[in-house]
Amino acid sequence: GCSRYAQLIGIRHEITANLLFIRFEFSTGDASGHNMATLASDALLGHLLKTIPGISYGSISGNYCTDKKATAINGILGRGKNVVTELLIPQQVVTDVLHTTAAKVVELNIRKNLLGTLLAGGIRSANAHYANMLLGFYLATGQDAANIVEGSQGVTMAEDRDGDLYFSCTLPNLIVGTVGNGKGLGFVETNLTRLGCRADGEPGTNARRLAVIAAATVLCGELSLLAAQTNPGELMRAHLQLERDHTTAKVGA
Structure with a gap:
């Protein structure tokens, strides 16, 4: 009642x-x-x-x-929405757009995300930076940003399929909603509408759609970072270039 x-x-x-x-x-x-x-x-x-x-x-x-804490029970049972994302990237796209190879991404994922996280004592998690994408997404759509703590638990997988790259991110703890606290702000309403999360339908449909889009955002960011880290210096060059451009734009304004 x-x-x-x-x-x-x-x-x-x-x-x-x-x-x-x-x-x-x-x-x-x-x-x-x-x-x-x-x-x-x-x-x-x-x-x-x-x-x-x-x-x-x-x-x-x-x-x-368990709320806003990384725990084994959340990783096992899930909390919120459990989403699996995956895609198969053709070899030419891996080479021309990501500037790497499937074999390099697979090797890095094993050494960094799987073994590195194991050595660090990670809790049911093996990824590079889920929290980065989730924070931006949660703030833009009116979520409780503290839930990125358990939301950042998840597993990245990569396979070399004859030069094509199979890439997947599994997120068992996506806590998102399209109604309730934080959703009355103008920019939030605009963003949820643009994402197609204001459609009529059965209760829960819009929230499930939002969770899938959030997971897809994580996949894109995770793929981009891992591809960059297969090339020495690329990550830092990108940071310096973007920060320098941002600073110049502010000064020029």
């Missing part, structure tokens, strides 16, 4: 000593669902306290959710 859109779809729990941790899972329509899920959880918690003898209140959140 606390929401027209929140639906309880799963319950998971852990018991440690005399403490019970519960993770409620909801579908939340086109909303990202932070407040919706908290309100529903509050109602469920009240019901449990009234009907089950011997238990007492601990907290509305026990960090088993």
Whole structure:
């Protein structure tokens, strides 16, 4: 009775000593669902306290959710939308546009994203910079930008298919919505409309579309960076050139 859109779809729990941790899972329509899920959880918690003898209140959140933190449980179960993106890039495009080869990207992905992240102690994650793209996308579309913490968990894969490059990014924790807090700003409304996320349809359709576009944005940025890093000095040259142009434009203005 606390929401027209929140639906309880799963319950998971852990018991440690005399403490019970519960993770409620909801579908939340086109909303990202932070407040919706908290309100529903509050109602469920009240019901449990009234009907089950011997238990007492601990907290509305026990960090088993897990909100705005990189955890193994989010990587395993997902939080928000789970999106897999993939594309196959012809060899000529890899050579002429990305200035690299499929073999070089595959080797770099193994050494950097897989082994490098393993050595660093990454949590169910193997990517170069998902957070960069997500932050810009979240700010432009009125999302809770702090959710890029768990959103940046994900796995990049690359395969050399006879010179063509298969490239994929999997993001299990995309928390995005097209309604709710942060969506009333003019530029946000404009951006969501331009992205086709204001269409009529079943609840959740626009949010799913937005999640797919966000994941595609991540894939493009991830591919660009890895391709650049297969060539010594290219990443720094690009930074210096763009920063110098930006500075000149500001001075000239």
